Each structure stands twice: as C-alpha cells, then as structure tokens.
Amino acid sequence: MAKRIDISGLSAYYSAFKAIDDISMTIEPGSVTAFIGPSGCGKSTFLRTLNRMHEVTPGGRVEGKVMLDDENLYGSGVDPVTVRRTVGMVFQRPNPFPTMSIYDNVAAGLKLNGIRKKSELDGIVERSLKGANLWNEVKDRLNKPGSGLSGGQQQRLCIARAIAVEPQVLLMDEPCSALDPISTLAIEDLIGELKTRFTIVIVTHNMQQAARVSDRTAFFNLSAVGQPGKLIEIDDTERIFSNPSVQATEDYISGRFG
Amino acid sequence: MTTTAPPPTKPEPHRAAKTVSRPGDRIFAGLARGSGILLLVVMAAIALFLTVRAVSAISKDHGNFLTTFEWTPSLNPPVFGIAVLAYGTVVSSIIAMAIAVPIAIGIALFITHYAPRRLGGPIAYVIDLLAAVPSIVYGLWGALFLVPHLRGVNLWLNDYFGWTYIFHKEDPNSAARSLFTVGILLAIMILPIITNVSREVINQVPKMHEEAALALGATRWEVIRLSVLPFARSGIISASMLGLGRALGETMAVATVLSASPQLSGHILDPLGGTFSQNIVAKFGEADEFGRDALIASGLVLFLITLLVNGAARIIIQRRKEYSGANA
Ligand SMILES: Nc1ncnc2c1ncn2[C@@H]1O[C@H](COP(=O)(O)OP(=O)(O)OP(=O)(O)O)[C@@H](O)[C@H]1O
Ligand SMILES: [Mg+2]
Numbered sequence: 001m002a003k004r005i006d007i008s009g010l011s012a013y014y015s016a017f018k019a020i021d022d023i024s025m026t027i028e029p030g031s032v033t034a035f036i037g038p039s040g041c042g043k044s045t046f047l048r049t050l051n052r053m054h055e056v057t058p059g060g061r062v063e064g065k066v067m068l069d070d071e072n073l074y075g076s077g078v079d080p081v082t083v084r085r086t087v088g089m090v091f092q093r094p095n096p097f098p099t100m101s102i103y104d105n106v107a108a109g110l111k112l113n114g115i116r117k118k119s120e121l122d123g124i125v126e127r128s129l130k131g132a133n134l135w136n137e138v139k140d141r142l143n144k145p146g147s148g149l150s151g152g153q154q155q156r157l158c159i160a161r162a163i164a165v166e167p168q169v170l171l172m173d174e175p176c177s178a179l180d181p182i183s184t185l186a187i188e189d190l191i192g193e194l195k196t197r198f199t200i201v202i203v204t205h206n207m208q209q210a211a212r213v214s215d216r217t218a219f220f221n222l223s224a225v226g227q228p229g230k231l232i233e234i235d236d237t238e239r240i241f242s243n244p245s246v247q248a249t250e251d252y253i254s255g256r257f258g
Numbered sequence: 259m260t261t262t263a264p265p266p267t268k269p270e271p272h273r274a275a276k277t278v279s280r281p282g283d284r285i286f287a288g289l290a291r292g293s294g295i296l297l298l299v300v301m302a303a304i305a306l307f308l309t310v311r312a313v314s315a316i317s318k319d320h321g322n323f324l325t326t327f328e329w330t331p332s333l334n335p336p337v338f339g340i341a342v343l344a345y346g347t348v349v350s351s352i353i354a355m356a357i358a359v360p361i362a363i364g365i366a367l368f369i370t371h372y373a374p375r376r377l378g379g380p381i382a383y384v385i386d387l388l389a390a391v392p393s394i395v396y397g398l399w400g401a402l403f404l405v406p407h408l409r410g411v412n413l414w415l416n417d418y419f420g421w422t423y424i425f426h427k428e429d430p431n432s433a434a435r436s437l438f439t440v441g442i443l444l445a446i447m448i449l450p451i452i453t454n455v456s457r458e459v460i461n462q463v464p465k466m467h468e469e470a471a472l473a474l475g476a477t478r479w480e481v482i483r484l485s486v487l488p489f490a491r492s493g494i495i496s497a498s499m500l501g502l503g504r505a506l507g508e509t510m511a512v513a514t515v516l517s518a519s520p521q522l523s524g525h526i527l528d529p530l531g532g533t534f535s536q537n538i539v540a541k542f543g544e545a546d547e548f549g550r551d552a553l554i555a556s557g558l559v560l561f562l563i564t565l566l567v568n569g570a571a572r573i574i575i576q577r578r579k580e581y582s583g584a585n586a
Contacts, residue, residue, distance in 0.1 A: 051473065053469065056469070056472055081475050081476070083475075084472065084474065084475040084476075085475030088474075091470070091473070093466055095466040097467065097470060097471070097484060097485060097488070098488075098489065099489065099491070100488070108474060109474040109475065112474060112475055112476055113475075162474075165475070
C-alpha cells in the first residue's frame, strides 16, 4: 500500500556540517515525485533521511519530523530497521549482492522478513522480477550470480529486490545515471507501472526524465558552497517546467544557472 | 610483522597492442625478470639440496618412514618415522585453528562494525603489537604460566567431557604439557595475523554492498551475513591460511611447552607426542650427519603438508570466484 509522506522542519547534518536546512513538503500516496537541483544541494542526503539511511553515515544526524501516514519515522522507539523495510531504496550504482544468485538477490529481503517457504518465495520472486520487467531475460538463469548481468539488468534486479518486500515507499537516487538510454527508458516505463502500488521519490539530474516520469517536482538549491541546501519550491511537474513561481527554478531548468 | 591484506581478486594482466619501448621500462622489465629467475633458481637449488639429503636418509631407514613412531636415526640400524610428528603437528594446528579463527573473525567484525571508532583503532593497534612478540616469549609464557594454570581446566574437561574420548586424560594428575595446551598457545600466537588480515579484508567491503543490505531492512548482524562475510570470505580464508602456516611451522613455543615422547594418543590432553619443528630443534644439536639428513627429510614432509594446505585453500577460493563480486 502506498502511503503519504509528510515532512516538516527537516534538517540533516554530517557532524557539524548542516547539509540540508529546514525542509517541509508533502508527498502524496501513489505519486512520483522528482528531486532536482545542482550537485551538492543535498538531494541524496534528503532522500536518505526518508528511510533513516542518513544516520548510517558516521556523524549523520537528523532534526525534524517525517510522518508516514500517521507514524513519525523519527519518533522515539521507532526501529530504523523496520522503517527501512517499509521504505525501500534503489541506489545510483546497481548493487546486487555479488555473492548471491539472481533468485537469492530477490529473495534476500523476503528471507529477512522471515518468509522461508520455497513455494511462497518462488511466487514472489517471479512476480517481482516480472514487476521489474526482468523476468523474461533471467528466467532461465535464476541460479546464476546477479553480478553477471548487465548494468541495466542489475539495476532492474535491484528494483525487483526492493519491491519484493512490498514497501510502501520506493526511493530512487539517480537510478539511471549509470545506464544507457534503452535501459533508462525501461526503468522509466517501470516507474510508471510501479506508481500505482508505491509512493515513488526519484532523484535525477535529467530534466527530461523528471518531466517524463514525475507528477510533482521539487527543486533544491544552495546559496553557496558550504551552505546547507534548501527546498526552493515543489509543484506539479507540468507547472515547474512551464511556469515555475521562483526565478531560480526557471534559471536552473533552462540551463541559465550559476 | 607486516600484515597487508592480499587483494581479494587479481586484476587481469593488461597489455596494449603496440607500445613504444622506453629505456626506463626496459630496465625495469629486465630487473623484474632477472629477480624472478633468480628466485626460481634459488628455490630450485634449495629443493634439490633438501630432496637429495632427505632421500638418502630415508633410503637407509630400517623402519617405515611414514608409520614409525620413534625418531632414533642414531641406532644401528637406524629407525625413524614421522607418524607421531605428523599427527602432533596436524592435531595441534587443528586445535589452534578451531580456537583462533572464530575469535579472530569475531574481533575483526567487532573492530569494524560494532566498536565505536575511538575504541576500534586502539584495539587494532594492540593486536598489531601482539603480532610483534617473539615466539620464544610466547613459549616461555606458555611454559611458565599456561601449563600450570591449565591443569585445572584439564581436570574439568576430563571430568565432564572425558566421555568424548578426545578429552579423556590417561593420568589426570600429569602436567598440562599436551597437544591441547600447544594448540591453545598456537591459537594465541596466530590470532593477531588472522585478525589483522581479516579486518583489512572486511574494511575493503564496498559501502554500497552494506547499504544494499541496510536498505532492505537488515539488522547489523544481517548486514554482516548478507554483505560482509560473503564478500570477505576468500580474504578470511587466506588470512586463516597465513595463520595455519605459522601454526604448522611454529617451533620454540611448542618445544618449551610440549613434553615430547614418541607416543601417539587420541586423547589430546595427554602429555605426549611431538611436532615436526619441535622435533627438529630438539634433535638437531646432538644429531650427526645422518641424523641431520633424517631431520631434513621430516622438514620436507612439513613443507609438503603446508603446500597441500595452501593448495586446498586456493581451490576453495577459486571455486567461489564466479561469486566473488570482482565484477560488481
Ligand atoms: N558522507 C559525507 N560526509 C560529509 N559530508 C557529506 C557526505 N555526503 C555528502 N556530504 C555533503 O553534503 C552535501 C550534500 O550532499 P548530497 O550528496 O546530498 O548532494 P546531492 O544533491 O545528492 O549531489 P549530487 O547531485 O552530486 O548527487 C554536500 O555538500 C556534500 O559535500
Ligand atoms: Mg546525490
């Protein structure tokens, strides 16, 4: 089930350095939201606060609130491990478990959730690989290592692994930046299909991609190097790309930046 | 002792189709080739020397070299064999590995994944220091501290686990100068090298693989199980082999602790037995020309065992290569 994310007053630090400052936004369930902005403005950092991955980095610290429907992810007594099982993540570089077969990669999260029955696993693995548009390419070599796939296939394997556990939110950090145009299209199509089941947040440097896949777009910026990144505006993608309300957004999108 | 981790995988040799030959390259290539050849020649010479002496000794042995317990090349006719030595060497090394490997992996994981940064560094440093202690110091400590203090442990093991046969002790009151004590001492001696190499290998596990597991909702231990150990596995095997190599060849520590005798017992607490290197230091001084040749023959067997162990490790590592993550 897709869930609404409600972020308020969120700041994130790397030790003493404040990487993002006081961000508030609402992400509707079952929508695709794109994060755009110049390098270093804190998009990845912000994304990683949404599944409590930020605090894994040494010195990583977060202030503020992230509500998933009516549960505060940063509430006291909330286990980050549980949060990450509800909020899945796909990384910039495909990172299948290199020592595991394709099958085991997809089943890894399920096994963490205590699903051990072979028939049940088989079903979910097949469904997830189909969901990631990878099934036809790998169905004859499920027991081969996942690291033997092409980059684009590996990335779809990672998506299959992430959706196998049926998260409520799927976070993607530049999922196509290491891929060729065809694999990129495959993944963009996939995002379109997945958004009925998950709330999706995607970081991208590719304006066309943001325009193609997202319903809403958030623009981040930083005033100077060493300053924290800020949310400049978030609006319907169409509006951001045609008639944004802030000048900086328009400058960035039209390439008149910096 | 330097403990640089072996790289998990070797990069493929890479050659450009046609390169300009520069003097620097040529000199270096010549030097590299020259030292390679020199090394091979020296090794071949040593091997030849050892083999000739060993074969000449074994051919005059009136006992069966492989199955004889006694080491008495000075008798007329000479009778000597490696049964007790091979058994003692292998058993004490197995005991050492069984104790040291799990503890070393545990410490390495603790330093890299559990201990706070401020604690991890100092612990790693102390363990580095342990590796620098000379083995005779371990030997003295073993003889003066470990042997008397293990007496109680031996009694306890004999009382409660004597039924396992392994921990049965023929004479419960005899001193703890047994293969078991040797194994414990060897475990302590090889712990640093296994820990340090494992730690470095574990540190090389790419962050992105750990994050893959974390993002799926893995607990700390599950991250280790899913990402860290599989990735570090071949490196940890190499680390253990380094340790095993040291345990197999360790001399002084064994010689000071073990009360050697040409007997063989399945009870590891019994104070008897011997190892290859211990036997060599014990007998070399008083041995005549022939006796030394006989000892050389036993050294050659130890060398073969070490070679065998390393080969086996290589096969284990190789078999998992497809899954090693080299191309990830
Ligand atoms: N592990 C870290 N330790 C310290 N500072 C960090 C760390 N990771 C990122 N930063 C800093 O935090 C700020 C935001 O980085 P972040 O990676 O979130 O930017 P980004 O918007 O994702 O950039 P890009 O588009 O290049 O991926 C940058 O100034 C960066 O230098
Ligand atoms: Mg980024």
